[in-house]
Amino acid sequence: MKRNILYAAILLLFVTISCTDQDDQSPKLTEDFNRERLKTAEIDAGNLSSARLSGDIEGFMSTANEALISQNLQLSAIEAYAADGEGIVVYFNNRGNKQLSADFVPGDPRRGGFLDIAYARDGTEGATSSGLSQGDTDAAVLSAMSTWDGVTCSDGLIITNLGASNFDLGYVEALVTNGVEGSFFFTDIMHSGFNTTVTDAIYGPGSNVLGVTFTFIWLDDDGNPSDIDNNGKDDVAFRDIYYNDEFSWAIGNHIDVETVALHEAGHGLSQAHFGTLFQTESNGEFHFAPRAVMNAGYTGIQTSIKRTDRAGHCSNWSMWPNN
16 A cells, blocks of 8 residues: 555655746647737727728738827738749838848847747638648648747746637738728737638739738837847838638648748748749749748748758847847
8 A cells, every 4th residue: 555655655745846847848738729928019000991992012011000190000011922033122211121120029028028029820711721620730730830949048938838729810801801801909920821822912813922920110209110139120010921722732742831931930930031032034933042941932842941041030039048
């Protein structure tokens, strides 16, 4: 009897230690959706209807920002990943294509004072018209986030998985539909699902845009981009990611979900496009130098971080949260 009690005590101690170890990793492993990390900034986006499908992306941004200023927010950049050719980058007020021109602030009180970077997935728009299930795309997005999380130079960075929502996630989706679709909730990085609502509204039906990341920054009380840590970069409020469901998405071939998710997650983690694009006249093929996950156009399956991708990530996150 005493031996059984001893074994039980040892087992309990082992379970307690194991749970403690798991708790240390829980920010990276949790699957239950954590609504407590969501913030909301609901606005009247009715005037945006006039900017839709007009091809005037800068006009759309300007109209959106007229509404967002009441929440001390600004849509600062839209970075599109092209199925062929060169991606499209639009910055509000013509800021120019500067890598890492806007970044998260460690312990930013406007994000709740957290030192980690949290991400959420839309649990209602993961299935694709090409036949992939929510589980298929969830696994690909999780793998992409895990790949960035595994870059060893950024051990101080904790990437927190908030899980998949049970409602239609997507701030830009709410903007372009005046709240009919999507929602005005947000967290640091949002994978807001597979749909055509956003890409059609911004680029028009039939565009070559596979995925697009929208960067929102904080404004100060005077309506100017804030820089509370004085690092010369605008302070990111959140980034909102969408995947264009007009394409034939797949796992491991053709338009690979994980490859595109890895690219868009790079934007979510403050990397911009880089690499030189050129085309072979004889066969019309596009090439990039160097080939990297963060090239502006899709060049085939890439599910691992290349040297240039790693360098960009490390330059931004290696000192976190002490940068």
